Amino acid sequence: MILEQKQFNIQQIAESGQCFRMDPIAEGRYAVVAFGRYLEIRQLEEEKLLLSCGEKEFHDLWKHYFDLEFDYGPLVARLSEGADAFLREAVLFGQGLRILRQEPFEALISFLISQNKNIPAIKRSVQLLCQQYGELSEWASASGRRVSYFTFPTPEVLAAADPEDLRRTGVGYRDVFIIKTAQLIADGTVDLEASKHLPGPEAIARLKSLPGVGDKVANCVSLFGLHHLDGCPVDVWIARAMDEIYSGCFDWTQYTGYCGVVQQYLFYYMRSNYGK
DNA sequence: GGCCAGGTGTTCG
DNA sequence: CGAACACATGGC
Structure with missing residues (x-):
């Protein structure tokens, strides 16, 4: 189906480091597995x-996943006319970004893996994790083209995983974090x-009670998995912006309620333009 | 081959 | 409290 939509750039979203299962399949084309x-x-x-689904699946699932009920227009307009010149540039650069509404458990495990890894390495581990512990499924286009894919593993499956098997996905020392965390989710x-x-703050406190989940991962899960827009992950890129661009004088309180969105524009801009 | 990566837990002042 | 360190692995 065709979708007319403002503030929706699939390349920007795919490269924004919030989701690790969205991959390029051809020029300007991406594939994603979710739910x-x-x-x-x-x-x-x-x-x-152009979306490969029909109207019904779009309204039942993808519309919500891509946060299309929310109009980013006013937010983008306001930030791109604000007093902060660097943020103005960042928002103009990433105008097509949106905060996805991912499955909470997938966000939790993905960002647990993300610690001390770069994005390509995270994607690799998440893919192997799905291949090894997810369910094989198949999608068919209207024209009959078939694509097989793996769903994200359930808490129960990961809770019962063997650490040695789990390490074959490249998660390294995070193996026990993943298993114990999955157990605490599975048992409620x-x-x-x-x-x-x-x-938001209470959700973050609960997340931080899980092994391997510190401040950064908890904020990522809160923002990308629970859609608490005040969640604000501070990773090395955001820390670099705070330090080198703002000299330690960035005031988050002026963006109360949507710090996570501001953070995402800054992250994407920093990583795209200030990388090595 | 060395440094870095969407960090966290532990230990030690 | 904060600083220092180990941690397993892959990207560049």
Whole structure:
């Protein structure tokens, strides 16, 4: 189906480091697996996309996944006219970014793996994790083309994983973190769905009770998995911006309620333009 | 081959 | 409290 949509650039989203299962399949085309489903997306024009699903699946799943109920227009307009010149540049550069509404458990395990890894390495481990512990599924286009893919593993499966097998996915020392965290989710000690309805700071506190989940990972999960927009992950790139661009004088409080979105524009801009 | 990566837990002042 | 260190692995 064709989708006319502002503030939606699939390349920017795919390269924004919030999701590790969105990959280029051809020029301007990406494939993503989420909620057990497979989708291909092609950017036709700045505000026009071709999605491989039908209207029903779009309304039932993808519309929400891509946060299309929310209009980023006013936010982009306000930030791109604000007093902060660097942020103005960052927002103009990443105007097509959106905060995805990912599955909480997938976000949790993905960002648990992300610690002390670069993005290509994270994607590799997540892919191997799905191949090894997910379910094989198949998608067929209207024309009959078939694509097989793996769903993201459930908490129960990872809770029962053998550390040695798990290490074959390249997760290294994070193996025990993943297994113990999966156990605490599987047995209900931490309820991710319920955490969606908690105040952001409280959700973060609960996430940090999980092994291997510190401040950074908890904020990523809160932002990308629970859609608490005040979650604000500070990784090496954001820290670099705070230090080198803002000389330690960035005031997050002026963006209360949506710091995570601001953070995402800065992250994408920094990584795209200030990398080595 | 060495440094770095969307860090965290532990230990030691 | 904060600083220093280990941790396993792959990208560049």
